[in-house]
Amino acid sequence: MDYRTSEGTAGPRGEDLLPASVAAAVKVVIVGGFGVGKTTMVGSVSEIRPLTTEETMTQAGVGVDDIAGVERKTETTVAMDFGRISLNDKLVLYLFGTPGQERFWFLWDGLFEGALGAVVLIDTRRLEVSFDAVGRLEERGVPFVVAVNAFPGAPVHPTAELRAAMDLPDSVPMIDCDARDRASSRDTLLALVRYLQSLHTVTPETP
Amino acid sequence: MSATGKAWDEGGPERLYAVDQNHGPQPSPPRPVELVSLIVARAEPEPGTAPEQAAVLRMCQFPLSVAEISAYLVLPVSTVTVLLAGLLEDGRVEVRAPVPAAELPDPELLQAVMHGLQNL
Ligand SMILES: Nc1nc2c(ncn2[C@@H]2O[C@H](COP(=O)(O)OP(=O)(O)OP(=O)(O)O)[C@@H](O)[C@H]2O)c(=O)[nH]1
Numbered sequence A: 001m002d003y004r005t006s007e008g009t010a011g012p013r014g015e016d017l018l019p020a021s022v023a024a025a026v027k028v029v030i031v032g033g034f035g036v037g038k039t040t041m042v043g044s045v046s047e048i049r050p051l052t053t054e055e056t057m058t059q060a061g062v063g064v065d066d067i068a069g070v071e072r073k074t075e076t077t078v079a080m081d082f083g084r085i086s087l088n089d090k091l092v093l094y095l096f097g098t099p100g101q102e103r104f105w106f107l108w109d110g111l112f113e114g115a116l117g118a119v120v121l122i123d124t125r126r127l128e129v130s131f132d133a134v135g136r137l138e139e140r141g142v143p144f145v146v147a148v149n150a151f152p153g154a155p156v157h158p159t160a161e162l163r164a165a166m167d168l169p170d171s172v173p174m175i176d177c178d179a180r181d182r183a184s185s186r187d188t189l190l191a192l193v194r195y196l197q198s199l200h201t202v203t204p205e206t207p
Numbered sequence B: 001m002s003a004t005g006k007a008w009d010e011g012g013p014e015r016l017y018a019v020d021q022n023h024g025p026q027p028s029p030p031r032p033v034e035l036v037s038l039i040v041a042r043a044e045p046e047p048g049t050a051p052e053q054a055a056v057l058r059m060c061q062f063p064l065s066v067a068e069i070s071a072y073l074v075l076p077v078s079t080v081t082v083l084l085a086g087l088l089e090d091g092r093v094e095v096r097a098p099v100p101a102a103e104l105p106d107p108e109l110l111q112a113v114m115h116g117l118q119n120l
């Protein structure tokens, strides 16, 4: 491990300190394919300058040049942007924006465990880049809403068409957003919370 | 485990976001930290303290998540977890656990999140 002289001063800037009264945190994960606006959304609603955390993933090697009986392990570092929103003097929300390479971040178990839910960002010009995220959230049982990020020149499709293309059940909310806009990003998070609230009022029956 | 033999306060962690909660100081048994566990220093670094542990103690004068510590130290979360385990063992830091995972988040919690976002 290397030490830098700045080591002693590493830490939050004065304005980024949380009050001593903060007792617990919750988290929401922002997912979607590469370049759909995840980092932008984290940055637009965060009260702190977005930070980057990382984790080292060990994966059983996929047989490229496997020698029989020898299991190869691959180490990958996955970096994740995140931001923070103080909800009141006791509760704080962390927002994690996953990197584009989803096959790695779904290995990061601690990321989705305990998350309130997720926002799946989509770009209507490249819907397919977010398919994988939707599938994996469904597999894990993480509740999510889909936010259609408004890119200039992106074709406008009726919601029903987008739903069909993404094979989304009617119960999953789909909203328009502009990830660059703070109010719009906040409204997207509010839509997720309202959806979570609605899950309480329906009987959760497995089909 | 509770040495006093007191029953687990089942309603405890879930209710931390309630505004009217009145929490006295309570010793908590060490538990594993998570990405958004909040860490608060309870001691000053001493001359023998490992540099990274000293850095954690210095930056956690106020609550700070494991993710933030990882970001400021530029260390993987798993490395930070190991550093914290050493500090937790002898009570040099306190952990404030995240609101526990539940199939469906508590309505009161969702209400608090909703209000917080509306005030942005
Ligand atoms: N017009 C427009 N541009 C956007 C919007 N959101 C993001 N962008 C731009 O799109 C590009 C990609 O955005 P990022 O936020 O980096 O996307 P990302 O999902 O984090 O990308 P990866 O981390 O590489 O997967 C950037 O140049 C943004 O400025 C949006 O709502 N509207």
Ligand SMILES: [Mg+2]
Pocket: A038, A039, A040, A081, A097, A098, A099, A100
């Ligand atoms: Mg990004």
